Amino acid sequence: MPELPEVEVTMRGVRPVLEGEVIEDLWHDDKKLREPFSPRLNELIGAKVANVSRRAKFILVGTDKGTLLVHLGMTGHLSILRSPGERLKHDHFELTMGSGIVIRYNDARRFGLVAFIPPDTDPLLSDYLKDLGPEPLSDAFTPKVLYEGLQRHKKSVKQAIMDASVVVGVGNIYASEVLFLSKIRPDRRSDQLSFEECRVLRENIRSVLALSISKGGTTIINFQNAEGKMGYFVQNLNVYGHKGEKCPVCGTPIEEMTLGQRSTYFCPRCQK
Numbered sequence: 001m002p003e004l005p006e007v008e009v010t011m012r013g014v015r016p017v018l019e020g021e022v023i024e025d026l027w028h029d030d031k032k033l034r035e036p037f038s039p040r041l042n043e044l045i046g047a048k049v050a051n052v053s054r055r056a057k058f059i060l061v062g063t064d065k066g067t068l069l070v071h072l073g074m075t076g077h078l079s080i081l082r083s084p085g086e087r088l089k090h091d092h093f094e095l096t097m098g099s100g101i102v103i104r105y106n107d108a109r110r111f112g113l114v115a116f117i118p119p120d121t122d123p124l125l126s127d128y129l130k131d132l133g134p135e136p137l138s139d140a141f142t143p144k145v146l147y148e149g150l151q152r153h154k155k156s157v158k159q160a161i162m163d164a165s166v167v168v169g170v171g172n173i174y175a176s177e178v179l180f181l182s183k184i185r186p187d188r189r190s191d192q193l194s195f196e197e198c199r200v201l202r203e204n205i206r207s208v209l210a211l212s213i214s215k216g217g218t219t220i221i222n223f224q225n226a227e228g229k230m231g232y233f234v235q236n237l238n239v240y241g242h243k244g245e246k247c248p249v250c251g252t253p254i255e256e257m258t259l260g261q262r263s264t265y266f267c268p269r270c271q272k
């Protein structure tokens, strides 16, 4: 599943071919993604793209006629096509820009989303985005904000940092990794962490996500960045997917447990 770094990399990939350009045409099929395509999407034909940004795992394409919101779901990806060929089976949506470049959305499992936000609505206040917690790489995500967020929950710290009301964009792979780097057991109750542990955890959330973005996103089945290249972060994973292998710090075999129905990896010796 594309996580925040993959979405950021995708957003940075499509931004230069969208910003300042006019949407000449827009096509979608008649299947539904997470939601049906809105008939109002056609209002974007002829619109000029003012800015492209990201909030959590949503890509926002702001225009003078409304905002296009794209979520990649489980298997979605955007391709930049300079000479678009035939559409493939799982191609569901595309924009043809005035430059002739086509941005095409492919999603085999169709858990993604393509939505229209009218020009009189602030997209950040729309139902899709209004309840989201802070961006992990923003100044708003302070140690205090994380500490208070974790205090609100009694669930495991791993489930709490994956809760978008605490902080957005910490997916399953990154949650295991940041807790390993922070020497915190994933099944600790979130409201039992000290302020100092939250300070360390917040630093590691930021550094792991920033590193992954700089590397082009994690390698996950089906993820391709907007230029069609696979990401390549997998060599930096310390614990995720390494059950039974030696901890890179102390040599103890990495263990796996299930939290919130998700696979979780940790070192039973390093993480307290």
Ligand SMILES: [Zn+2]
Residues within 6 Å of the ligand: 247, 248, 249, 250, 251, 252, 267, 268, 269, 270, 271
């Ligand atoms: Zn260890």
